[in-house]
Amino acid sequence: MVLGRNIIFIIILIGCFASCNPDSHYQNIPITNFTGIEKWLNKQTDSVYVINFWATWCSPCVKEFPFFEQLASENINKKVKVLMINLDFPDQYDKRLIPFLKAQKSRLDVIMLDDPNQNSWISKVDSSWSGALPATLIYSKEKRTFFEKELTYNELNIAFKEHLINSNN
Amino acid sequence: MKKIISVFALMMFTTSILIAQGYKIGDKVADFKLKNVDGKMVSLSDFSKSKGVILIFTCNHCPYAKAYEDRIINIHKKYEGLGYPVVAINPNNPEVQPEDSYDLMVARAKEKSYPFPYLFDEGQKVFPVFGAAKTPHVFLLNKKGKDIVVEYIGTIDDNYKDASMVKEKYLENAVDALLAGKMIALKETKAVGCGIKVKR
Numbered sequence: 001m002v003l004g005r006n007i008i009f010i011i012i013l014i015g016c017f018a019s020c021n022p023d024s025h026y027q028n029i030p031i032t033n034f035t036g037i038e039k040w041l042n043k044q045t046d047s048v049y050v051i052n053f054w055a056t057w058c059s060p061c062v063k064e065f066p067f068f069e070q071l072a073s074e075n076i077n078k079k080v081k082v083l084m085i086n087l088d089f090p091d092q093y094d095k096r097l098i099p100f101l102k103a104q105k106s107r108l109d110v111i112m113l114d115d116p117n118q119n120s121w122i123s124k125v126d127s128s129w130s131g132a133l134p135a136t137l138i139y140s141k142e143k144r145t146f147f148e149k150e151l152t153y154n155e156l157n158i159a160f161k162e163h164l165i166n167s168n169n
Numbered sequence: 170m171k172k173i174i175s176v177f178a179l180m181m182f183t184t185s186i187l188i189a190q191g192y193k194i195g196d197k198v199a200d201f202k203l204k205n206v207d208g209k210m211v212s213l214s215d216f217s218k219s220k221g222v223i224l225i226f227t228c229n230h231c232p233y234a235k236a237y238e239d240r241i242i243n244i245h246k247k248y249e250g251l252g253y254p255v256v257a258i259n260p261n262n263p264e265v266q267p268e269d270s271y272d273l274m275v276a277r278a279k280e281k282s283y284p285f286p287y288l289f290d291e292g293q294k295v296f297p298v299f300g301a302a303k304t305p306h307v308f309l310l311n312k313k314g315k316d317i318v319v320e321y322i323g324t325i326d327d328n329y330k331d332a333s334m335v336k337e338k339y340l341e342n343a344v345d346a347l348l349a350g351k352m353i354a355l356k357e358t359k360a361v362g363c364g365i366k367v368k369r
Binding site for chain 1: 231236265266306360364
């Protein structure tokens with residue numbers, strides 16, 4: 001009986017670690033090749049998808065990072081998916097990426113993309129993309145907008161709103 | 170009058186955006202004159218004895234540029250004697266990216282003993298003409314009679330992370346094709362790089 005109570009306590013404790021610990025969000029940043037992110041680039045739903053390609057060493061990316069946070073939190077009740085695709089070098093995962101996200105207190109979904117054969121996938125994101133960072137893809141049903149530049153919050157929000165109307169969201 | 174001037178200025182501005190599309194494969198290249206890390210001015214016309222130039226927009230700060238530094242040095246050593254020397258250009262505005270100042274370019278060239286010119290695109294007039302978008306960004310230039318034409322645009326190889334894991338050396342394959350008088354199989358490639366830093 002005592003053992004049983006202890007087990008219940010431990011289960012509650014573990015459950016709390018997974019959900020109550022604010023750091024747990026940062027322990028689950030996946031690393032994947034392009035196949036792992038391709039599904040996020042061509043969804044056919046009534047949501048708006050905002051996909052940003054960034055790295056911690058890219059100063060304009062760092063500058064615009066909070067704008068995506070803001071966009072996501074301001075539209076929390078709408079059908080929107082904001083996804084930050086990180087292109088730091090994989091050996092920087094613990095040294096740069098996780099500390100950066102913690103410092104930003106970021107709640108955004110982040111995936112690290114590790115696929116060195118970049119010529120095979122850059123054009124699949126957008127045919128016009130040279131590969132320069134930062135880059136942002138916003139899409140909804142039958143409409144795609146691609147930016148190969150640093151965005152202001154205003155630019156991001158205007159483009160996002162167009163898609164929001166387009167998707168009857 | 171002021172209004173007319175501003176409309177005219179706007180027209181000039183939009184025209185310059187249209188022009189800034191950059192070179193495509195087969196386009197003739199206009200010469201330029203930029204300051205090298207040794208303080209001397211360098212132009213394409215200085216390479217009168219070479220068959221062409223491997224022009225690479227690169228810089229100090231960008232991790233991708235750093236990952237390719239040694240490979241660029243080796244490419245220069247391999248191809249200079251065959252008629253295709255490397256010329257590197259830093260296109261970034263140091264007010265936006267202080268690590269890419271002229272003084273720090275001089276320091277980096279010294280540290281790495283760059284055997285090729287490392288030029289500063291002061292005023293950022295050259296990179297838009299080429300349509301360079303990032304560092305590193307390669308333009309393989311080849312002489313055809315009096316003209317210099319673009320034969321290849323893109324990246325160096327297919328693995329930025331690890332030179333020993335490279336399967337396809339896109340740039341070297343392109344130079345080898347020119348040397349052999351053959352068609353370049355892959356004339357354009359893409360890779361992730363650092364967007365060129367300009368003032369907003």
